[in-house]
């Protein structure tokens with residue numbers, strides 16, 4: 086992953102670089118660094134393990150400035166997160182490089198460079214890029230040419246930013262795989278892996294395509310395509326506003342994003358339902374023709390988005406009568422699945438940049454699956470550009486690494502898709518009306534569940550000293566339990582596993598004792614009585630139960646059974662709503678444990694490497 090920012094301007098670019106990094110920290114936060122070129126002073130680099138705040142503190146002590154620079158926040162792939170491995174990487178005080186991605190043939194290149202007399206100061210794959218560019222410069226190439234020659238030798242994925250003290254009036258960027266954009270200013274230009282970094286300075290940008298090389302000078306930007314020809318890339322205007330990424334009154338972004346869910350869901354629905362129907366036009370002008378051909382659905386996604394896919398499978402099959410497979414993208418891409426030309430490939434991704442999800446989509450196309458529909462939150466993302474149909478979730482920027490509003494808006498969007506496809510199959514118009522009515526009620530129901538905040542907070546107190554937890558659900562609630570377990574382990578570091586409640590007696594029951602809290606999701610649905618029997622199995626073994634149950638479910642509290650009563654709601658929206666108290670539980674358990682909630686250890690929000 087990692088975040089890249091570069092800037093060339095008449096003014097000192099260091100504050101722009103640091104603010105940009107702060108906004109990109111969600112991509113990785115193992116270490117941070119920047120390098121500026123400053124006339125006679127040459128190249129100045131400042132780097133540190135840890136977060137951007139640590140870099141900022143260093144810069145306070147030893148300020149640097151310059152009108153041209155590149156900066157980086159890292160999520161370690163090659164080499165531990167220490168200062169030596171932090172970017173930018175420099176070769177012979179002349180060339181500095183920041184890099185996002187993985188160079189697969191770096192070991193061979195490194196051996197060759199060592200033979201040529203280059204010394205290496207880090208364990209990273211990035212340093213080979215810096216030395217190789219230096220080598221080509223020494224052979225007489227200009228910077229753009231040296232970058233072209235070097236990238237031609239690289240195997241793998243990269244987005245890079247490069248500066249050279251001998252050409253102190255340009256930054257060169259190159260992309261193959263991970264995103265890279267050029268921000269357009271007046272008399273100043275910028276490079277970044279995500280527009281969010283540049284919102285304080287510009288909303289105008291160009292998206293580079295694979296194989297592109299961009300040359301940024303103060304008064305112009307030139308983009309070359311993979312054959313070296315100058316190309317025009319279309320200018321876009323970002324819809325992000327600066328305050329969309331502020332934390333406001335909330336203690337953490339995650340908390341803010343949990344409480345934004347009613348509004349986010351309302352935005353997802355806006356203009357997509359009318360009267361008692363889902364509007365097919367919401368999926369784009371080609372939707373009708375594509376939907377008419379679809380006989381089945383293949384979902385690919387990672388992490389939380391994968392859980393959204395698992396919920397949707399229940400809907401596709403149970404409500405719409407459409408066969409549906411769901412697979413983790415990193416497995417799907419290497420498994421040699423049997424292609425079905427009439428299967429709609431549905432890719433779900435908050436960022437639209439997850440490397441495995443993108444590769445799964447490309448692979449599916451290559452082997453002959455049908456068209457691709459993506460459910461994405463980031464409008465400027467690669468997945469949006471590569472899909473035949475797109476349904477934006479419109480959750481707004483999600484900064485907390487643990488996904489919350491992205492998940493519930495993905496589910497909302499998926500339910501719209503289930504209806505649009507289902508009405509061609511098993512879904513009656515009465516069912517469509519019922520679902521649309523329930524969707525309309527969603528923001529209000531979510532508000533009512535968020536009002537249970539204090540109660541969940543008090544329950545969370547009982548988790549803070551625990552090391553393990555089990556989450557149970559049945560049917561469509563099983564993936565909800567999986568999502569609850571994922572939230573808890575991601576941010577509180579409490580080991581948590583989810584099981585379909587019926588599987589309890591096939592193993593996990595052996596783990597149950599007073600130190601193993603068991604959380605269950607119990608809406609008032611067809612599986613409620615079965616779930617209650619499973620909960621009895623836990624109680625009979627001295628387990629401590631936390632049941633998030635419908636008010637009318639008849640789950641009685643006792644000293645070992647803690648019940649959070651959830652207001653009644655339409656059956657189809659329960660997976661969306663029941664996720665919310667699980668998010669709050671994880672959040673408050675993590676607050677009590679004092680972990681770094683928005684940036685949990687070892688994780689990153691956008692996983693643009695394999």
Ligand code: G6P
Pocket residue numbers: 387388389390433434435436437438439442486487488688689690691692
């Ligand atoms: C990372 C994030 C998760 C996210 C997953 C998939 O692991 O920390 O929150 O669910 O990537 O990301 P995507 O952007 O494709 O939804």
